[in-house]
Amino acid sequence: MAPISFARGAPAPECLDPALIADCSRAALERDGTAILSYGAGGGYGPLREVLAERHGVDAGRVFVTTGGLQGFVFYAAVQLERKPGRVLVEGPTYDRPLKLxxxxxxxxxxxxxxxxxxxxxxxxxxxxxxxxxxFLYTIPTFQNPSGRTLGAGRRARIAQLAAAHGLDVLEDDPYGLVRYEGQAPPSIFELEGGSHVTFTSSFSKTVAPGLRVGYFVVPDAMRAAYDERAVSTYISPSLLPQAVVHELFARGAFEPNLERIRGLLRARKDAMLSALESELPPAATWSRPEGGYFLWVDFGPGADAGDLLRRASEAGVTFVRGTDFFPGGSGGVGAARLAFSYETPERIAEGVALLASLL
Known part of the structure; x- marks a missing residue:
């Protein structure tokens, strides 16, 4: 049997709808095939840029559709560090891939x-x-990777105020915000600040399919030209077909129903993990209780070594990501871990948490 993976921050196979994507692909090709099979603008497929611009209340020229969110981060960091060299502020813990980059x-x-x-x-x-x-400040304020925590509306407003007062540029990364299972969504920092210092980014990897590799950035006017030059110089043209597929989902009104289906599948997995942690882990352990997203953060308690636990758990058939991977230079999270509940079935989640508990 395959190992139980709490390491994979990916949607469960049941979340993917190949038939829907195939139908959207055919419709997009029949409608606009010559354009989407050719070179296009560096900023991405025009109709999708227009849809996203309308959703965020901006000009379409400020929207850049990228090959996943991480490709966009590479562009943003390169442009921003050239415009304004200096140190980068992040949350501790934070997403490990930007730390590596x-x-x-x-x-x-x-x-x-x-x-x-x-x-x-x-x-x-x-x-x-x-x-x-x-x-710049890099923040994942909603259902954060890796902690699952969400920044409250008051703190978001304060960051918007600090950005304006100090000229602080902020990259607000929000790939999980639409995957909400309960509660009310707070306003984005981008909305509160107005988009002068705040760049907003999201991805369709968590809401449609990661294999499409479609993310997007909404950049301030001051970054528009430099971002466009970086995109064109990197790949001449992005892959327009998957972007057109995402546009077709919006055009036929299928995006929200598909998202609601995904929410239902992942809500059950989140509930299964929280229930298993409550019943299996020792009293010294603590964990976050996210209202959405893909992850939660577990602190195994005083004296715990998540690296040693990972080694033994992997041998027993369960994987996760140790907490030190989410801090610069491994400077924190020794006794903590990120557990992804998004990939495995509720039954395997319960089995995996019980196995972890037996190793503590």
Whole structure:
């Protein structure tokens, strides 16, 4: 039997709808095949840019459709570090891939602490007061990867105020926000600030299919030309067919029904993991309780070593990602882990948590 994976931040196979994607592909090709099989604008498929621009209340020229969200992060970081060299502020913990990308470029990365309500704004203000050049703040405020935490509306408003007061550029990464199972969605930092200093990014990997590799960025006017040049110089033209497939989902009104189906499948998995953690883990362990997304964060308790636990768990047939991977230089999270509940069935989730508990 295959190992039980709490490491894969991917939708369960049941979340994918090959028949729907095939039908949308055929419709897109029949409608606009010559255009989407040719070179196109560096910013992506025009009709999809227009749909996204309308959703965010901006001009379509500020929307760049990228090959997944991470490709867009590479563009953003390159442009921003050239415009405004300096250190990059991140949440601690944060998504591990941007940490690697920034590390390869030799960028100084400062991890700011979090609590159950997200980024600690006292720590952010202290870092701003420290002086020196800051390139940007990278934040995942909704169902954060890896913690599953969500930044409250009040803190979002304060970040928007700090961005305006200090000229702080912010990259708001929100690939999980639409995958909400309960509660009310707070406004985005982008909406609160107005998009002068805040760049918003999201992806259809979590809401449609990761294999399409369609993400997008909404950039400030000041970055538009440089971002376009970076995109065109990197790949001349993005792959327009998958972008046209996503557009077709919106055009035929299928995006929301498909998303609601995905929410139902993943809600059951989230509930199964929370229930299993409650019944299986020892009292010293604590964990986040997300209202959506793909992940939660577990602290196994005083003296725990998640790296050692991962080694033994992998041998027993369960995998996860250790907490140190989500801090610059492995500077935190020794006794913690990210558990993804999105991929496995509820039954295998319960089995995997029980196995982990037996190893603690």
């Amino acid at each position: 920034l590390g390869w470029q030799g960028v100084e990365v400062v991890a700011l602490p979090m609590d159950d309500e997200g980024l600690d704004l006292d720590a952010l203000e202290a870092e701003l007061a420290r002086g020196g050049d800051i390139s």
